[in-house]
Amino acid sequence: MNLLPKLPLWLDGIILVLCCLLSSEVGQWLHRKVSAWRPDKREEQGRLDMEGFIIGSVFGLFAFIVGFTFTIALDRFDTRRVIVSEEANAIETSFDRAEILDDAQRFPLQIAIRNYAHTRISPLGTWDAEKQAQLERSQHLREQLWNVTRNSVLPYRGTDLGVSVAESVADVLNVGRRRELAGTAHIPDRVMDALILYLITSSALLGYLTASQPYRLRAASSLLFVLMALAIVLILDLDRPRGGSILVPQTALENTIADLDKAVLPARPAQPLR
Template structure:
């Protein structure tokens, strides 16, 4: 039940909304901890701030120290996935560029038709911004159709020369471009296990409740400091989610490698790469 709720929130609510919701939950949990202390242990008020160190302070330190360790470990996992996605964009761009340039060696009109199909496919590989929705899914399906069309054009172009090294190399680069694209899509849809995010969410809220119970209603200065602490931990958790789901927040995967390749292809719309060089002057 919790897994479905977390997935629903992360998929339907913007990250800034998730941040506000999490902060409110933490503050409510802290307030609930204060209420529990007043309700069940009214005879044991918290020591004044001028007093020496209290054993309960070590409990708070241990709880939030463990939370920091868990967040640090999860952040490292999310950062690795982010780096893999960024690398996948560059590798797909390189494969598309190699395929396009290799197709220029074909005879006309095969070279122009093949390059046009590859160029159309490359345009569809620029990832859209925003949440994943039906419109994004339709754009991805169209990209798959364009990739199939590019492969069909290349197949038709190399059939007459299928026994040559050029045909072999063009097939390899085309397969590499399509495979890198599929790999990139898989990475884009592979997230941290929801159980880990559930654990961090529940642990943060419980830690806020324990913090409220230990701080109590008397230590007003400590309550202000605890609010800042909860906001900082919430911000760290939101950054982890943002890294793990690059289509939904402020941290995006740069599409510049694909844009650069598309720019090269668009600049070659006249097919200058496919034309033979001019004959040297006599």
Template sequence: MVVEFLYHIPIYVVFLFLVIVFPVSAFLGYLLGINYFRDKEVVEHSSFIPTTILGLLALLLGFTFSMAVDRYNRRSEVVVKEANAIGTAYLRTDLIPEPYRTKAREALREYVSLRIATYNVGYEKAKIQNLRGRSVSLQDTLWADIKPLASKDRTPIMGLYIAAMNDVIDVSSERHFATDNQVPEVVYLIIFIVTFLGVTSLGFIDGTAGKKSRFGIFMLSLLFSAVIALIQDLDRPRRGIIRVSQQSLLDLQSSMKD
């Protein structure tokens, strides 16, 4: 499991940091322009720079937003898929004899609780690994119980139960991958750099022209910061404002009563 540096920082800290850094960079660009490059010719030949940089930034933000939304949607889909797989396996325990039936149902109820807890534990790596290990242990137990049943009963009915348990195991790996598959941190680093250069160039142009557009640059900085924070929030499956709903697993947990 790869958890990078930015994902440990609360989203509001990232937002506040960007809201401060971008206007400051614009002000530094303004000071540079007004003190060293206050020349009409420089203004005429430099006006394309912020336009080009901000155009590139728009492409980067759109591309990254699409990546984050795709990952968010995939995480949401796989939660429903896992709930359906576990629910099907639980129903098909009716097809197996005692004492395997009761043991399998108890294990599946515990398994659902572990899958919910794995999401709610946050970014504590040790706890995540512990919960995932317990989930794998339960999978091994459930699969070990299938072997003597399969050797005694090779009917299509038993095959349905085996297929259902196989789906439960397969979808767990799929969910782990979807959860850990985040937008590479280097993409955010490039966005930060391009945004920094963009607002700095805006301040520089204002300085060379002898103008002060503090409000406009601040609003742009605020907007860029909000969009970047939104993208990062979408890409944080276990924390933040936008969360992947676990309702399908919670509903399944409520319904798994004997």
């Protein structure tokens, strides 16, 4: 279960801060009730030392959980970034190897590779119907590319040249599938839910332990809530490859496509999608 719906990141941040403030108020209310029922008669200095130890331990563990979750999100981001470069290299390699074929086999294959490459630049911004249509067109062209490859290497079957060209195109298709899978991989919901629940519980505990402290200390805890919410929002941003503000650069693919467009190929009417 995902406790934080797929809302805009700024709205997620506001919701987290409000939850922290509300939890802190609940903790302060609970402290007043407990104090009225069972007054604490320990020495003030000893009590403050114990409260400081508890607060430090709780938020130290929170920092560990945030760091662990951030590492997961950053690893997934790095994976998506590397795959873009891998796909650009695979497309360029397959296009160059197709250059060795005779014109009758080379031109259809290079045209198919170039058409497919144009659909591999990931759209920026939130995911919508237009971008979903681009993904579906890319998947259709992937099937078309393999059919063209099979026909182009048929005269060279059993030769090293045919195997080399077929393998290079297969690498293009495989890395494309890996990239699409990486774009749908997210931090497990249980991990994010545990992080958010820990944040809310820690806020309530902080409110409970600082209820009897001066107002300026309790006001400073509000700034702490904002900082903790920002840390979680950053994790959510990294975990949203299709809708976050931290996006994977497409420079490698853009440069590759620009090079492919410089190649002089015969005009070929676009085939309707089926």
